[in-house]
Amino acid sequence: MTISLSIRGAACAAILALSASPTAVLAGAHPAPEVALEAALARTPETGPAKNIILFIGDGMGVSTVTAMRILAGQRAEMDGASYDLAFDAMPYGGLVRTYSVDGLVTDSANGASAITTGHRTVNGGIGVDGGARCGVCDTSRHVPTLAQRAKRELGKAVGVVSTAAITDASPAAFFAHSPDRNWQSDADMPAAAQAAGCIDIAAQLVLAEEDLRPDLALGGGLTFFRPEGAGGRRKDGQDLPALWSARPNSAFVTDRDGMNAAIAAGHDVLGLFAEVHIPHEVNRPAVAPQTPTLEEMTRAAIQRLAAEPQGYVLLIEAAHIDKAHHAGLLNAALTEGVELSKAVAAAQDLTDAAETLIIVTADHSHGLVLNGGGRGDDVLGLIKGPTGAPRLAGDGRPLPILVYSTGPGGPEAEEGRPSLEGVDVTAIDHVRQAGVRLGSAAHTGEDVPVYADGPGAYLITGSMDQPYLFQVMRHALRLPAVAP
Template sequence: MKNIGLKSVAIATTALATTLFTASAQAEDTGTAETWLEEGARVVAEKAAEPVNTKRAKNVILFVGDGMGISTLTAGRILEGQMQGKSGEENYLSFERFPYTALVKTYNVDAQVPDSAGTASALNTGSKTRIGVINTAPTQPNGQCAGAMETALTPLAHYAEKIGMATGIVSTARLTHATPAAVYAHSPSRGWENDGELPEEAVANGCRDIAQQILNPIGGNGLEVALGGGRRNFQPLGTGEGRRKDGRDLTQEWMASDSSAAYVENEQSLAQVDIANTSRLLGLFDNSHMQFEAQRGDEQPDLAEMTEVAIKMLQKNDGGYYLMVEAGRIDHGHHGGSAKAALYDTVALSKAVRKAMEMVDLDETMILVTADHSHVFTMAGYPKRGNPIFGLVTGPGETEPTLAKDGKPYTTLAYQNGPGAVQGERKHLTEEDIAAPDFRPQALVPTRSETHGGEDVGLFAIGPRAHIVRGTIEQNVIFHIMDYALDLRKRASE
């Protein structure tokens, strides 16, 4: 499912440009046979000694890197390492050292290559479903309201609320976008983000837009925290960039839902929230999606800051919590053919996971990190160790870029399709070209927006009962892993 084709991605700071495009001056660090053997033995010994925690989890945090396929993980870890002055390849993203991993199959029931709506629904409900829908049964047609609510799937947050747990969602995308919406909403179409998007058939059959569903009690007293973008879908026409035609201001309705509910719109007001005396917190930091991390100013919080506030809010509940955190703009960077945007947001996700690990007791909190799907993003050629991840391929022992058969250099990173495709003769790329803020690595097939990839994605797990994360699994099994860790549906049925 196509999301957004970006016209350009501005990455404007000198510090970032220096990190990205200055050739590595590090000496080659090959190690010795002895050091590699010793390190390998150490890793095996640590894994063999890893204790298995079979206790029931009190809390679950699910991190979703939207579009964070395996090639994105690899390139993201190298970028993070190079930002720290290393060659990059030896680096690990914060969650890549989790003790348990699996591969996840991502297809939808009607699509070999999935979209975020169907995949997020599988993560949150335990059932695979169709492309483009939010938590509706696999038999329900996309875009048809009739019958949808009678067979709607029950998300994990509903079970959590039923037994008194706290629930929350954090995303750098619009909170009404496909992945975050799957935490709290039901919709036969991911496009019904505000009431103006509802067709007559949907209105006649009682379907509601996604934004207004954020006010739902969802089995208990509703979400305790929701932080992200998408202000326009919550406010009426005539209010800023509001798009609601029903005249409702859902931000005000959120405030009216409880005497100690709060609503914020920027980083400064988020930092000033009196968490101890706030029962419900809504933060909408952009009219649409939040800014890419590479261009984020000081008006919007980063993913780690939002994650920190969300955990502080949810930790107040002695009954535990379920939190889903989405790095939504990894996906949008890739759709626009901008590896820079996608990978900086991948590094931001790593930072957010690290912050969560600092804040929770891993003896009682399960943390899962996965992706909803991949992208047609490649990392290829034979660049030498430490070659700048966004740079031209320069081989081991070489000082000049490797030339293709047309006599021109090429980048390590590229796309199978997308807006970066070259039609006609390929340009002779220079370091100046690839340092440009709007540079797109070359794509093969010209498309308006780069597409998702259909290969498996990774799942990384730590905490109570995380040891069952292994092998290759269907995506809907992740819901069942969280359910098993919490004994959730069993407790909800008692």
């Protein structure tokens, strides 16, 4: 009995060591369990076909990232973060999605997004190609149609793609392109042998695709991949792709918010490229690029334009900088991008009818973010505190942040151990968060990612799912046949 009590006491002490002093818990937005049950019992699944599909990808948004996003969003709204609801938390259906590639336990964005948009797992680095492809080897027989291409060609639906990254980056490209190497964003990035074998760079595929495959709207970054050398770009073939886009009837190329809004109001097909490569992180964008639209603004513009199409539409919206900020260890920036994703989802819900639009929110892969402890009222970007409010010290005698990375540029040098953090503002937007193992760029991780859904066919999003299953749900919701004709 003495041993048992001692163990229990030690366990309790360990738990308390990771908790802050008690604080008042503010009211949250999540419904009480009994209310949630009543809502579930009253729910009637939408089993009919979907006129529209909106697929949100929070790049790098694993379960722990969603938890941290939720807490931060709630705290910024002056509510209890733990019980707060992001826009997609309130969706009625969801589950967990397994993420891996043909050649790895951990996927990159290219395979992860392609699995969702084509129904085929492929190699890391591959976009819109099947599992027999080899990274960097051009073989056009490996190309497989995307959901967007099939919806446009077979059903006459409009297609849109939106991202805070270059529109030629891995996840958005998986909606419209086919490449065994995600880095082939312009012809300057391709080996001569690949071009000779018939492969085309991703930017050219977006603009020069046949009319019944080409997206009607693309909003994001990546201007340098579309313009030739000598004209602010990197293309070696001399093609000015934005000029070719805007030369078509009822088409516009825009580079800022005002241009986007004017083109949308005019009902044009719109190519909006708002940055040379990636749109700035939202924590920096208002200061460095105030005329660049936010993810929410691009989402509203895209839906406004595509909703005018009588046959409906399919739309991919990527919050790319959750991942890109995670890679750099910029925790504040990463979670802020997640809050922006929630705003974009809320905008989509506001502008669509759940009886005709299937909305799915998921991720291509996860990141190694860990929530270590903290009190309910503590700033989730801060340090774990003790009863007096001072930081609690870990076994190395140094404070422990509430959130840390498993790998990344914030990892310790072998000789020095963890930094002391004395005098460091760990909540700052430029603070590089501590990591367990030092890497130049934080690594993806291989655990399941969450998925949330609402609308026609959403009831099929449940349990433990394989990533290509999400494609099958969307295909079924559109009533596309199992195999492309």
